[in-house]
Amino acid sequence: MSRTHFVDEREPMDRDGGRAVRADARRNRVRILEAAEAVFAEQGASASTGAVAERAGVAIGTVFRHFPTKPELLQAVVMNLLDRLISEVDALVDDPEAGTALFDLCARVMAISTRNRALFERLAETGTRVHVGDALARLRPAVDLLLERARRAGAVRDDLRPDELVALLSAICQEAMTDEWSEHFRHRALTILFDGMRPPAAH
Amino acid sequence: MSRTHFVDEREPMDRDGGRAVRADARRNRVRILEAAEAVFAEQGASASTGAVAERAGVAIGTVFRHFPTKPELLQAVVMNLLDRLISEVDALVDDPEAGTALFDLCARVMAISTRNRALFERLAETGTRVHVGDALARLRPAVDLLLERARRAGAVRDDLRPDELVALLSAICQEAMTDEWSEHFRHRALTILFDGMRPPAAH
DNA sequence: GAACTAAGATGAGTAGGACTCAGGATCCAA
DNA sequence: TTGGATCCTGAGTCCTACTCATCTTAGTTC
Numbered sequence: 001m002s003r004t005h006f007v008d009e010r011e012p013m014d015r016d017g018g019r020a021v022r023a024d025a026r027r028n029r030v031r032i033l034e035a036a037e038a039v040f041a042e043q044g045a046s047a048s049t050g051a052v053a054e055r056a057g058v059a060i061g062t063v064f065r066h067f068p069t070k071p072e073l074l075q076a077v078v079m080n081l082l083d084r085l086i087s088e089v090d091a092l093v094d095d096p097e098a099g100t101a102l103f104d105l106c107a108r109v110m111a112i113s114t115r116n117r118a119l120f121e122r123l124a125e126t127g128t129r130v131h132v133g134d135a136l137a138r139l140r141p142a143v144d145l146l147l148e149r150a151r152r153a154g155a156v157r158d159d160l161r162p163d164e165l166v167a168l169l170s171a172i173c174q175e176a177m178t179d180e181w182s183e184h185f186r187h188r189a190l191t192i193l194f195d196g197m198r199p200p201a202a203h
Numbered sequence: 204m205s206r207t208h209f210v211d212e213r214e215p216m217d218r219d220g221g222r223a224v225r226a227d228a229r230r231n232r233v234r235i236l237e238a239a240e241a242v243f244a245e246q247g248a249s250a251s252t253g254a255v256a257e258r259a260g261v262a263i264g265t266v267f268r269h270f271p272t273k274p275e276l277l278q279a280v281v282m283n284l285l286d287r288l289i290s291e292v293d294a295l296v297d298d299p300e301a302g303t304a305l306f307d308l309c310a311r312v313m314a315i316s317t318r319n320r321a322l323f324e325r326l327a328e329t330g331t332r333v334h335v336g337d338a339l340a341r342l343r344p345a346v347d348l349l350l351e352r353a354r355r356a357g358a359v360r361d362d363l364r365p366d367e368l369v370a371l372l373s374a375i376c377q378e379a380m381t382d383e384w385s386e387h388f389r390h391r392a393l394t395i396l397f398d399g400m401r402p403p404a405a406h
Numbered sequence: 407g408a409a410c411t412a413a414g415a416t417g418a419g420t421a422g423g424a425c426t427c428a429g430g431a432t433c434c435a436a
Numbered sequence: 437t438t439g440g441a442t443c444c445t446g447a448g449t450c451c452t453a454c455t456c457a458t459c460t461t462a463g464t465t466c
Contacts, residue, residue, distance in 0.1 A: 021413085022414065022463075023463090024413095024415085025415090028415085048451080048453085049452075049453065049454085059415060059417055060416085060417070060454090061414095061416055062414080064453085069453085069454085070452095070453065161391075163388075164388065164392070164395070167378065167388055171375050171378030171379070172375075174374065175374030175377060175378075180370075181370065185366075185370055188364075191399075192371060192396070192400065196394075196395035196396060196397070196400075223434085225442055226434090227433070227444085228433095228442075228443060228444090231443085231444085251422080251424085252424065252425085253423075261445090262444060263445085263446070264425090264427085264444065264445055265444055265445075267426080268444075271425085273423095273424065407466105408465105408466100409465090409466095410463105411461105411464085411465105412461105412463095413460105413461090414462085415458100415459080416456105416457105416458085416459075416460085417455105418456100419455080420453105420454085420456105421452100421453090421454085422454105423450105423453100424449105424450090424451085424452100425450085426447105427445105427446100429444105430443105431443085431445085432443070432444085433442075434440100434441095434442095435438105435440100435441105436439095
């Protein structure tokens, strides 16, 4: 499983058929994303695009050239963040313990999405439903693999399909990012999820 | 368990210490809520407050007098809707089958929140994270009762606490309102949740 | 390395929506 | 009927997302 990519490596040198993307444009894109992450974390998602432009040291038109719409900017910030987070999880694929690796992965995803709760919450509070699911889709290969292994080891019920697991996990993580969910809640939610995942009568 | 209240009965005759609320004001509040529900369902939550005012046959200032802020208006629409939905569930409390009543309740909540998915989605898409949890809090008395009964009947694990159940259920319902969740997904999510709720080794 | 060109940056300007408030209309108690 | 408080009205303010004509610059070609 290869390292997941980061912002600065994205939209690299080619543009369908045309010239290469100019170096300053690539630089600006990164600066804008960093500025946006900082500004939104401080002021919430209702912070103006102008504030982001100022923080990035760039004219407002430049922001709109890279992210034609505010939701797109927000989504980009989130995806960027999730990319970084999710790449941390990839390592688990190398875990040889088939029985526990899948559960570890779930717990890890939960922990990671919780850690950056503050930003996510500020984003959610003014709109921008963060599509955790979209990001989790990147985990599909890892989930497929670990689930298959866990199933062969008899650690997981036979009828559990990968997309079901991803959907459930994303539902719980999404909600777990709320302030109302304590550490204890999160732990309990995982316990119940895990027990539901196990084969019948094999707790 | 008494019937849950509806819009037109809310904010009735008293105002802390002062006079009664004027009849026209109460009437307008209802008209605005109905108009808002219709407009938001058609155009999404980004529909302007002006559009709501027009539909309600009321000046825009009146809308802002009742709901000083757009998020407050949206939240009111949602709570109003959820109130109506949740009142449908109350009946289940009278179900004598301790073993199944709790599970029925969960399934019912899921079905109900899914039915009005269209509106919820339009709301969510432009912001307004709908706090299903807030509304589900009203279910707490019912959940407390049914959970206690189910536990005594041995249908549910001993350590399951009501707020944990409500949190999990609300997480799943929230996510289930997404277009990506098929009927099958919803069914599977409940299956796994239910299995997780049951006592260990008693599937 | 100078000229060339298309991608990119700039920021004043436009459109539209959330919210205000001074004045007029209504309700209701007495 | 009247007094006065509540409520309604809607033109106006402020702010923000987004545009576009113009200027700047990166990268290419000879």
